[in-house]
Amino acid sequence: MHQPKVTIVVSPRERFSFSRESLESIYENTTVPFQLIYVDGNSPNQIKKYLQEKSQEKGFQLIRTDYYLAPNQARNLAIPHVDTEYLLFVDNDVLVSRGWLKTLLECAEETEATVVCPLTCIGKNIGEKIHLAGGEARIEEKITNKGKTKRKVHEVHYFVNRKVADVKEELHRKKCEFAEFHCMLVRTQIFDQIGLLDEGFLSTREHIDFCMTVNHAGGSIYCEPTSVVTYVPDLKWEIPELSFFMLRWSDAWEIASLEHFADKWNLPTKDKYFEKRYNRMGYRRHNGFLKPFLSFLTFGWNPLWLQKWAISIEHKINKWITDNYEKNLPQKQKLSSPQAIEKNRELVTN
Known part of the structure; x- marks a missing residue:
């Protein structure tokens, strides 16, 4: 077996009930060697037990907390343990298609991209309706009539809610300005340059912040639509x-x-x-x-x-x-502080 180039980091997005289906999808449809770290933020007992058994069977690293985690907080628990050239963030409610990781890695190698995202679809019908195929995200400045500089966010999502079949001919590898954490391949080295993910983002804008930070650091972002994953929203009333x-x-x-x-x-x-x-x-x-x-x-x-x-x-x-x-948190955490990030590292290593 070749030494893996990539570590897959699975973390909770907004629910737990799809964890089994999502993880099984990764093992069934990934054709290149990989390491895996699973971050479990206080899942219910049946999911907790499944993940413990699966980690022993497959030999992946399982990191668990007994309290819920904000997305960037969960990802930061895993990053210090990654020792491969790439890491791939994927949420625990995503299904992947055959060969998804192989084409993401090929895009990164051929373009020297810092970040690569797949064609991300949404819904129970796998690979049918587009959620995102990359986009634009930057801060624009303009001078007002009063001579003041006004800053505003420019954000555009490509192909949102379009049927894949309707735009298939338009879907090509493309350089863009942002990806989403549903599924995102990243060169691990970028974290030596920009530090860990910003935990001040508890629920929104974390992907925009990360991608703008990468762009400001001189990195590049691509969308590779030959890689297809599907985000499946389906909340259970539990x-x-x-x-x-x-x-x-x-x-x-x-x-x-x-x-x-x-x-x-x-x-x-x-x-x-x-x-x-x-x-x-x-x-x-x-x-x-x-x-x-x-x-x-x-x-x-x-x-x-x-x-x-x-x-x-x-x-x-x-x-x-x-x-x-x-x-009622067992220990209060100021998520955006450097001290909290250090605490997270201690939780993992101790």
Whole structure:
């Protein structure tokens, strides 16, 4: 066997119930040698047991915490253990297609890219509907009529919600400006240059921040559409699943992330980019759970006035859930601090 060039790092995105299907997909469809590190952030007992058994069977490294993890926090637990030329971040709710990793590596080798992303699809129909095929993300500056410099985010997603069959002829390897952490191949050496991932991003904008940082450091990003993966959103109505989901997409975590993004990149929060996100606060919780739950309770009636009333109540409940979780953490962590990153390393090595 050839020595692996890549370490796959699997981490939780927003749920746990798809962990088995996702991991089995990796082992069934990966045709090149790889190492694997699995980060398990407080999964329920049946998933915990499965991962423990699978790690012994397959010989991968399993890192577990008994509390939920923000995405960058989970990834940072794994990065210090990677000793291969490349690492690949993939979420625990993604299915991969045959040969997916081989073509990502070929793209990286042929283009000398720092980051390569696949064609990322979405839905239960594998490889049918596009979620992302790369995109544009940068800070643009312009001088206002008053002679002041205004900074704003330019962000464009390629081929969102298009059917693969409809745009197949347009899908080619392409240099772009950002990828998403659903699945992302990265040259490990970049972390020696830019440091670990920024844990100030608890739930959103972490991919934009990382890719802009890579671009500013002189790196390059490509999308390789011959590699296809599929993100499968399908929340189960189970307490451990819902607990993590509600925290992961909580108002508190999202607001903290947006404020951190604006502060770090010197951006005004009073513009359309940020206003759109503040106005949609909680939409993932509401679309993923609340509205389907109301529809179930009312046998499909679910009038708009009831939705608005329930959403206003849910925001208050979400604040209570988040506050209560923070109070009961076994050890408080200021996720964006260097000290917290050092603590994470100690958790792994001790």
